[in-house]
Structure formats: C-alpha cells, structure tokens
Amino acid sequence: MIGDSARQAAVKWIAKHARRKCDTLVKEFTSGAPPVVDHSKILRSDPRRTGFAAEGQKNWPCHHCGTESSIYALYGGKGKNSSMDKGQTFKLGGRVYCSKCEESTRNVVETIAMLRGEDQNDPDVIDGVIDGIFESGVIGTPPLLADDIEWDMLKLDPNDLPVYSSQFNLQACAAELNTGVTTAEEIASEMATHSSADPACQSVPIGPSAKPEAAHPTATKKVAKKKVAKKKISAKEIPAGKEKPVIDSLIVQYSKLKGMPPKSLVAFGAAVAKDQHGANEIRVPLWYPEVADLEGIDWAGFDMKGYFRMSLANPRMIGGKIKRHAKHGLFLPGRKPQPNETWYIVEGVKDAAAMHGAGFLNTAGLSTRCFAGPFKSKLPLMFKGCHVILVPDRDNAAAGSVSKNRQDLLDAGASSVKVAVLPFDIVESKGPDTRDCIAKHGKEKLREVIESAGEYDPNDWILTSSNGKSQIGPHSNASEENIKTIFRELGRREEIFVCGDRLVEVYHDSNGKLRFKELTQSVLPGRINEAVDFGPAGVPGWAAPHVHGSSHRAHTFGVRILVRVSSAPILRADGSILRDGYDPELHILVKSSDKYPELPQIDDSPFYTLEPLWKLLDEFPWLDLLQDQAAFLAEVVTLMAPQLFSDRPPLFVHQANVEGAGKSFLASLAHIVAFGSPPRFLAYRKDQDELRKTITSALKSGDTVLILDNADDEIGGATLDAFLTAPVWRDRLLGGNDIIAIHNKATMIITANNATFTPDTLRRTLPVRLNVTDPDYSSREFKVVNLQVEAQRLHCEIYMALLACLQVYIQAGQPQPASRRTLPGFEPWSRFIGGFVEFCGMPSPLLTRETLTKASAVNDTYDLVIAAFESLNLVEGAFGGGMTAMEIFREYEKAETANGVNGAKSGRLSNGKSSDALRELVEAIGSKNGKVTSRTFGAELCKLSKRPRNGHQIQVTEGRAKRFKLVKTN
Numbered sequence: 002m003i004g005d006s007a008r009q010a011a012v013k014w015i016a017k018h019a020r021r022k023c024d025t026l027v028k029e030f031t032s033g034a035p036p037v038v039d040h041s042k043i044l045r046s047d048p049r050r051t052g053f054a055a056e057g058q059k060n061w062p063c064h065h066c067g068t069e070s071s072i073y074a075l076y077g078g079k080g081k082n083s084s085m086d087k088g089q090t091f092k093l094g095g096r097v098y099c100s101k102c103e104e105s106t107r108n109v110v111e112t113i114a115m116l117r118g119e120d121q122n123d124p125d126v127i128d129g130v131i132d133g134i135f136e137s138g139v140i141g142t143p144p145l146l147a148d149d150i151e152w153d154m155l156k157l158d159p160n161d162l163p164v165y166s167s168q169f170n171l172q173a174c175a176a177e178l179n180t181g182v183t184t185a186e187e188i189a190s191e192m193a194t195h196s197s198a199d200p201a202c203q204s205v206p207i208g209p210s211a212k213p214e215a216a217h218p219t220a221t222k223k224v225a226k227k228k229v230a231k232k233k234i235s236a237k238e239i240p241a242g243k244e245k246p247v248i249d250s251l252i253v254q255y256s257k258l259k260g261m262p263p264k265s266l267v268a269f270g271a272a273v274a275k276d277q278h279g280a281n282e283i284r285v286p287l288w289y290p291e292v293a294d295l296e297g298i299d300w301a302g303f304d305m306k307g308y309f310r311m312s313l314a315n316p317r318m319i320g321g322k323i324k325r326h327a328k329h330g331l332f333l334p335g336r337k338p339q340p341n342e343t344w345y346i347v348e349g350v351k352d353a354a355a356m357h358g359a360g361f362l363n364t365a366g367l368s369t370r371c372f373a374g375p376f377k378s379k380l381p382l383m384f385k386g387c388h389v390i391l392v393p394d395r396d397n398a399a400a401g402s403v404s405k406n407r408q409d410l411l412d413a414g415a416s417s418v419k420v421a422v423l424p425f426d427i428v429e430s431k432g433p434d435t436r437d438c439i440a441k442h443g444k445e446k447l448r449e450v451i452e453s454a455g456e457y458d459p460n461d462w463i464l465t466s467s468n469g470k471s472q473i474g475p476h477s478n479a480s481e482e483n484i485k486t487i488f489r490e491l492g493r494r495e496e497i498f499v500c501g502d503r504l505v506e507v508y509h510d511s512n513g514k515l516r517f518k519e520l521t522q523s524v525l526p527g528r529i530n531e532a533v534d535f536g537p538a539g540v541p542g543w544a545a546p547h548v549h550g551s552s553h554r555a556h557t558f559g560v561r562i563l564v565r566v567s568s569a570p571i572l573r574a575d576g577s578i579l580r581d582g583y584d585p586e587l588h589i590l591v592k593s594s595d596k597y598p599e600l601p602q603i604d605d606s607p608f609y610t611l612e613p614l615w616k617l618l619d620e621f622p623w624l625d626l627l628q629d630q631a632a633f634l635a636e637v638v639t640l641m642a643p644q645l646f647s648d649r650p651p652l653f654v655h656q657a658n659v660e661g662a663g664k665s666f667l668a669s670l671a672h673i674v675a676f677g678s679p680p681r682f683l684a685y686r687k688d689q690d691e692l693r694k695t696i697t698s699a700l701k702s703g704d705t706v707l708i709l710d711n712a713d714d715e716i717g718g719a720t721l722d723a724f725l726t727a728p729v730w731r732d733r734l735l736g737g738n739d740i741i742a743i744h745n746k747a748t749m750i751i752t753a754n755n756a757t758f759t760p761d762t763l764r765r766t767l768p769v770r771l772n773v774t775d776p777d778y779s780s781r782e783f784k785v786v787n788l789q790v791e792a793q794r795l796h797c798e799i800y801m802a803l804l805a806c807l808q809v810y811i812q813a814g815q816p817q818p819a820s821r822r823t824l825p826g827f828e829p830w831s832r833f834i835g836g837f838v839e840f841c842g843m844p845s846p847l848l849t850r851e852t853l854t855k856a857s858a859v860n861d862t863y864d865l866v867i868a869a870f871e872s873l874n875l876v877e878g879a880f881g882g883g884m885t886a887m888e889i890f891r892e893y894e895k896a897e898t899a900n901g902v903n904g905a906k907s908g909r910l911s912n913g914k915s916s917d918a919l920r921e922l923v924e925a926i927g928s929k930n931g932k933v934t935s936r937t938f939g940a941e942l943c944k945l946s947k948r949p950r951n952g953h954q955i956q957v958t959e960g961r962a963k964r965f966k967l968v969k970t971n
Contacts (some may be wrong), residue, residue: 030133288330341416359444488559631848640706667769670788864950
C-alpha cells in the first residue's frame with residue numbers, strides 16, 4: 002500500500018463519518034477564506050444558508066458536465082437516490098452533487114481545499130486538510146492499531162507516505178472500509194496476513210471514475226530485505242558498574258535537535274509511546290499534587306493530569322504540545338522538592354532538561370500556562386520550605402508574571418525566592434531561554450547568571466521599543482499585567498503622582514507656584530501614549546477607563562504618593578533642609594528657586610532673628626500686641642511647615658470689632674510670608690453643601706491654605722468640623738456617585754467681624770484679634786506705602802529666618818511650651834507650634850482663646866433661655882413637674898394675641914413682663930426656616946438641656962410628653 006492509497010482511504014473515512022457534520026467542517030476550515038464573486042443562484046438559495054456569504058464562495062466546474070456553479074448550487078442539487086430537499090447539507094456519504102446533471106462531483110475534503118482557494122489536486126494540500134479535520138475533534142478519529150502489529154508486513158513505501166501523524170491509522174481506515182472489520186485488533190490481524198494483491202491493501206476508489214492504482218515498485222523491496230539478527234550480550238560480558246541505559250533513538254534525535262542532553266530528558270520521565278494514530282511520540286509526565294500530598298501524608302501518590310507530547314513525524318508536534326485538559330503542572334526530575342533545598346524553576350520541560358544537563362539537578366519545569374499566566378494555588382505549596390530561584394524566559398509574558406509567581410511562592414511558605422535575569426533583552430513573545438543562554442554563552446555564563454540571582458527588580462523586566470518606551474501589544478486587553486505596566490511607566494515620569502485615590506500631574510501656574518491637578522479620563526490617553534508604546538494603532542479604548550478606575554492602588558504599582566508640593570525649601574523632622582526633589586517619607590515634592598538664600602546664623606534669641614516680620618506687623622491694631630502676634634506667628638509656621646506635626650491644625654479666625662480693621666489684609670500677609678505670593682480668597686458659605694463643594698474644589702487643585710473671607714453668620718457646622726479633624730477629605734464628585742479621597746494637610750483661615758461660633762467649632766478655633774479704637778482709623782497714614790509688595794520683597798529673607806529658627810528649635814530637642822497650654826483635640830500641634838512660639842520669646846498663642854468663649858451664639862441663646870425660664874418662674878418647684886413645649890408655645894401665642902387683638906384674654910404666663918419673657922424665649926430658640934413651631938421649639942430645648950450653663954441646666958422629664966423646667970447644678 003502506498004501513500005496515495007492511504008490518502009484516499011482517509012478521504013473516504015471522513016466522507017463516511019462526517020455525514021451531518023459536513024457543514025460544520027466547511028465553516029470551521031474556510032472561515033478565513035477571502036470572498037469571491039457572488040453567484041446568481043445565491044439570491045434564490047435558502048436564507049438560512051446566508052451564513053456562508055462571509056466565508057467565501059467559488060465558481061466550481063462540474064467534473065461531468067462542466068457547468069460552473071457555486072457551492073450553494075451544489076448544495077441544492079437533489080442527487081441520485083436522494084430524498085433531501087434543496088438547501089440542505091451534503092448528500093449521503095459526504096459528497097456534493099451538480100445542480101444540473103446531479104452527478105457526484107466532490108467530497109468534503111476537496112470542497113474545503115477548493116473554498117480556501119487551494120489546489121485540491123495537490124497531495125500536500127489534502128494532507129493538511131485531513132490532518133486538521135482529525136485534530137479538530139469534529140468527527141471521531143479512526144481506531145487505534147494494536148501495539149504488536151508487524152509493520153514490515155504492511156506494504157508501505159516510506160518515500161511516499163503522507164506526513165500527518167495519522168498515517169498508519171489510515172491503513173486501518175482502508176481495511177475497515179473494504180472488509181467491514183471494525184476493531185483495531187481485527188484490522189491489524191487481517192492486514193498482517195493479506196498479500197500485496199489483497200484488495201484491502203490496494204488503493205480505494207473515491208470518485209465514480211477512479212481506478213485502482215498499481216502498487217509502488219519499491220513496496221516489495223522492503224519485504225525482500227533480510228533481517229540481521231542482533232548479537233545477544235550476556236550479563237558476564239558487561240563490566241560491573243558500566244551498564245548504560247538504553248535510550249530510545251527518537252529521544253536521542255529529538256534531544257539533539259532541541260539542545261538538551263538525552264539523559265536529562267529521560268530523568269524527567271521521557272519515554273516513547275504510540276499516539277492514537279499509532280505513530281511514535283515522546284511523552285513526559287506532567288505532575289500535579291493531590292491534597293493528601295500537600296498535607297505530607299503520601300507524596301508518592303502523584304496525580305498525573307497529563308503529559309507533554311513531542312514528535313518528529315508531525316511538523317506541528319516538533320515543538321511539543323501538552324495534552325488537552327492538562328495545562329497546569331510541573332515537570333520533575335524523578336524526585337520531589339524537600340525543605341531547605343535550593344530549587345530552580347524554569348518554563349517548560351526542555352529548559353528544565355537543559356538546566357539539569359548543566360549541573361542544576363534540582364530543576365523543575367513549570368508549564369508555560371502557569372509560568373506566563375495564573376500560577377495555580379497548589380503548585381507553590383510543593384516548594385514549601387525551599388529556597389527557590391526563578392529563571393524566566395526573556396519575553397513579555399514571563400515578565401508580566403514573574404512578580405506574581407514570586408509572591409505566590411513566598412505566600413506558600415518558600416524560605417526565599419530570587420530571580421535570575423538571563424543576558425538577553427526582553428522581546429514581545431517566544432523570548433530567549435536557558436537553552437539559548439547555553440548555546441550562545443555556554444554553561445559557565447548560565448552558572449554566573451544563577452549565582453548572581455537576587456531580589457525581584459521591576460526594572461529588569463521592562464519591554465522597550467526602539468524609542469525607549471515600554472511596549473504593549475496592539476491587540477492587548479485590560480489584564481492586570483498591562484494595567485501594572487502602564488502604572489509603572491507613568492510612575493517613572495517626574496510630574497505624575499497619586500494623591501489619595503487619584504492620579505495627579507504637577508505643574509507651575511502663571512505665578513510660578515507649584516501646583517497639581519487631577520489626570521482625568523480625557524487627559525489620560527495622552528499621558529499613557531507618552532509613556533507606553535501600543536504600536537501604530539495608538540492607545541486602546543480600554544486603557545484610560547481602567548487606569549482611572551484603578552488609581553486608588555497606583556502606589557502599589559510604583560507611582561509615588563503626593564501629599565503636598567512646595568515652591569520653597571522645606572524642613573524635615575530631623576532638621577535637614579530639602580531644597581529640590583521628592584521626599585519619599587514625607588511624600589512632598591519640592592522645586593525651589595535660587596532666590597532663597599542660605600539659612601542665617603542665629604547667635605542671639607530667635608525673637609531678634611524675626612525682626613523683619615515684626616516690622617511688617619506694626620501696621621495692625623492688635624487687641625493684645627504680644628498675644629495676637631504670637632497667634633499670628635503660630636499661623637504662619639503652621640502654613641509653611643505642616644509636615645513637622647502629626648495631626649491637623651486648628652481653625653484660625655481673623656476677627657475684628659469693626660469693618661476695615663485689616664483682617665483680610667492680615668490673612669494675605671500670612672500667605673505671602675509662607676508662600677511668597679498673594680492668596681486666593683473664597684467666600685464663606687453658611688450652606689453646608691456649598692461649603693463642602695468649595696473645600697473639595699480647593700483641595701483638588703492642591704491648595705494648602707483656604708481663606709474664607711467675611712463670614713457674616715455663625716461660623717461652624719458639620720462640614721467645617723469634618724474638615725478640621727479629617728486627615729483624608731472624602732466627598733462625592735458632582736454628576737455621579739464616585740467618592741474622591743484627598744490627603745488633607747490644608748489650613749483654614751476665616752475672617753469675620755464680631756464672630757460667633759457653634760460649640761463644636763468654637764473648641765477648634767484659635768483667634769487672631771484686631772481691635773480698632775481710633776474713629777479715624779480708616780484715614781490713617783501707613784508707615785509702609787504698599788505693605789503687600791514689601792512683604793513679597795522680604796519673603797525669602799523672612800522664610801529662611803523662620804526655617805533657621807525652626808531648625809534651632811529642633812536641634813534644641815523641641816522643648817515643651819513653658820505655659821503647658823494645649824488645645825484639646827490638637828495636642829501634637831499645640832506641643833510643637835506652641836513650643837516653638839514660646840521658644841522664640843513670645844507668649845503662648847493659645848491665650849487669645851480666653852476671650853473667644855464669650856462670643857458663642859449658643860451660649861448667648863442659652864443665657865436668654867435661662868433668664869426667660871427664671872422670669873416665667875419655670876424653675877424647680879413651680880408648676881409641678883414643669884411644662885411641655887406645647888404648653889409654653891400656647892402661652893406665647895396667647896401673649897401675642899392679648900397684645901394685638903381686641904384685648905383678648907391672656908394666659909397665666911402672659912401677664913405683664915412675662916409676655917416679653919415668652920417672646921424672648923421663643924425668638925431665642927428660633928428655627929432654621931424662620932418659622933417657630935411647638936415641635937421645633939421642643940427640639941431646640943432638648944438640645945440645650947444636655948449642656949450645663951452658669952450653674953443651671955434645663956431638665957427634661959420623660960413621659961407621655963416631655964416637660965421642661967430649670968434646675969440648679971450646684
């Protein structure tokens with residue numbers, strides 16, 4: 002039997018077994034075919050067959066009548082002895098028929114070749130189609146032959162055999178199709194006994210006009226050759242210890258081709274076996290541990306999930322292929338890893354065998370899908386207690402997984418994990434491996450690489466293009482590794498950081514001040530394109546949304562954290578000066594100019610070093626010169642050095658008794674001294690939502706000081722209190738539900754006249770007070786014509802003088818404030834800033850708070866309520882258990898009616914002076930919308946009842962209705 006007859010046997014096998022699967026085969030193997038000219042009969046074909054329109058059509062001449070028609074017309078023919086209707090599938094036997102003469106004209110194998118635009122008369126083309134059909138699994142594969150078949154009895158010509166792996170099995174196909182024998186054993190037995198003239202060993206006719214072919218002239222020569230008996234060697238003729246294991250010639254040949262020692266390949270369990278078609282192939286077991294193995298019960302009970310197949314007969318199998326459904330596992334050299342051993346992990350069994358042959362006997366080969374993809378959870382546990390050295394290939398897939406593989410091994414209990422870097426550049430795919438290293442540089446170079454293995458360094462695993470950028474393939478997706486690569490490259494740029502949970506970009510504004518802004522999704526594609534090379538197609542659509550959505554974990558991928566930027570030198574906690582650069586501990590970026598001089602030498606008290614600052618402050622009408630200037634100094638140092646104390650600073654309030662006292666100008670002066678430029682004033686918002694938006698907008702733009710000007714209402718509220726205490730400011734962005742998080746190191750300054758505060762804000766406030774007593778103050782003459790310009794001119798001098806004083810204070814051990822005063826809730830700030838101010842010879846800055854408590858609107862309201870209760874005799878012992886809010890409110894309404902309508906009757910509390918007391922009581926309570934009801938009145942009384950005041954407290958009696966009365970607390 003020659004190769005052409007085997008080919009025809011395969012065609013007939015497929016025609017017989019395909020039957021109703023012919024359409025599936027045509028679709029699968031012609032999906033990439035180019036479109037051809039439409040045939041006129043397509044328009045009248047079954048609309049259910051329009052799926053073929055994109056898969057290609059060809060005008061096809063019939064072998065019998067010569068009529069050209071399309072594949073659709075051939076499908077539509079009725080055919081002889083066929084009961085199928087038009088538009089249905091291939092006819093019985095896997096053949097197609099001409100629509101005119103209705104004669105069989107092609108089979109499914111030739112149809113596929115024709116639709117792909119290939120020559121269906123070329124044997125190599127037919128071989129390729131047959132091999133693809135058997136590999137696809139759409140139809141069943143032929144039966145296996147018996148392992149003990151005498152192949153020499155088959156009349157085969159080795160020079161004319163098909164190249165596909167199922168060649169011998171096709172002989173079984175021919176035997177089955179002609180003899181009716183179905184089992185492999187029966188086929189092998191019959192083929193071994195038949196002569197060369199037996200029809201079972203002849204070519205099988207396929208088409209109607211096909212004729213049997215003569216046997217190949219060389220087919221009988223192979224049988225005529227005499228077998229030479231091999232000389233048997235007795236055990237006595239083999240010297241002790243000199244026995245050499247016999248290695249199959251196929252393993253030797255394959256090992257030489259792939260650059261690895263045959264003995265090392267055998268050490269990993271390589272053996273020769275028959276594939277499902279009867280051809281020889283090399284198999285290496287792929288091991289995967291069972292649960293019992295991981296617990297140390299019985300490690301010998303490996304679970305072999307699959308094996309690695311290698312063959313020289315099939316070009317597709319020369320590179321090797323893991324058996325389907327067994328993609329994860331390890332290739333091991335006949336033994337398991339033991340604790341305290343050093344093991345080397347490479348990608349694949351061929352690299353493992355090469356390492357083994359180079360002297361690294363404890364080498365494990367990790368399957369490619371594991372090394373360059375998900376490292377299954379059980380596999381790392383096999384190296385528990387071991388010292389592991391990873392030796393990845395130099396390609397993008399391995400580079401993207403080496404970090405995770407290393408961490409998985411450490412999490413599984415590996416004693417240590419190092420990474421060896423082969424001496425090659427990283428390429429996109431199929432990168433150089435250990436075999437390439439041995440072939441190009443020798444085993445000694447490989448040993449040097451292994452010995453120099455160290456900790457994982459991301460810089461060793463960057464794929465770069467010719468322009469120096471990292472590369473990501475044009476058809477990539479939003480995988481974890483691709484996102485990590487983008488963040489890593491963005492983090493290399495000096496101007497990009499992560500602030501809170503968003504990416505930001507640092508820039509200089511029009512005044513030369515260093516600021517930062519958020520990188521939105523509309524801006525990100527341009528920045529990503531500058532950092533990463535995606536090829537001619539540019540940045541894919543998935544990049545910006547996924548990077549923006551993962552910004553909260555950007556720092557884990559190497560993007561630096563940013564808390565604050567500074568255009569002036571800053572002082573570290575150890576007293577050192579940072580003039581330019583990024584401090585990784587403080588997370589501060591500094592870019593200062595040369596205009597800042599060196600630190601001045603302090604030979605005397607720091608108070609005199611700050612003389613230029615005191616001269617600027619002479620222009621203001623201080624309530625108490627030393628106390629309020631001390632509070633102002635604390636404010637300036639807080640603005641310029643927030644990194645020197647650990648908590649949040651208090652609220653600074655510039656308050657004055659009259660308009661035009663200079664409170665806003667004083668806030669501007671503080672900003673100029675601290676930053677060198679005038680501030681941006683914001684309007685104070687009583688509405689909490691508006692105030693929240695103002696704060697969020699300022700923090701997003703990188704402001705470190707917020708100045709809210711001219712508060713004309715009570716200062717305080719939940720939003721302001723949250724800002725004063727929260728180290729991270731969180732807010733919902735407008736237009737969506739996304740929450741933004743920003744590091745809150747900003748200081749707030751509010752200016753107001755005769756300010757009043759809510760109780761919670763009051764205890765978080767430090768006032769800087771101005772008091773005008775001169776009625777002609779607004780028309781006075783200033784010593785300095787333009788104080789703001791003078792402050793900007795002296796900024797660098799004053800700033801460096803303050804830094805020098807702070808440095809001396811730190812070097813002196815940061816002595817605690819002599820007054821021992823602290824602001825509750827702001828103890829670290831009080832100790833450092835208060836200690837520094839007193840170190841400079843000034844009084845405690847907290848002394849200005851002594852007059853602040855008298856300005857509370859709540860206290861004023863409470864005083865009116867107490868006075869009204871006393872006037873109305875709503876005190877302990879009067880009116881029994883007190884009065885409800887409804888009763889008090891009705892008395893108020895009676896009093897108002899008695900005063901305004903026809904002398905109506907007044908109530909028991911609305912006579913004489915008690916009417917005024919009721920009015921004062923209700924109006925003092927008030928309500929948010931300006932209307933007073935008994936419900937709001939009672940709610941406000943309940944709030945006041947929880948606060949003692951001047952030895953009194955409102956007592957609430959629980960019951961069906963709350964009753965209120967005034968009691969003494971001492």
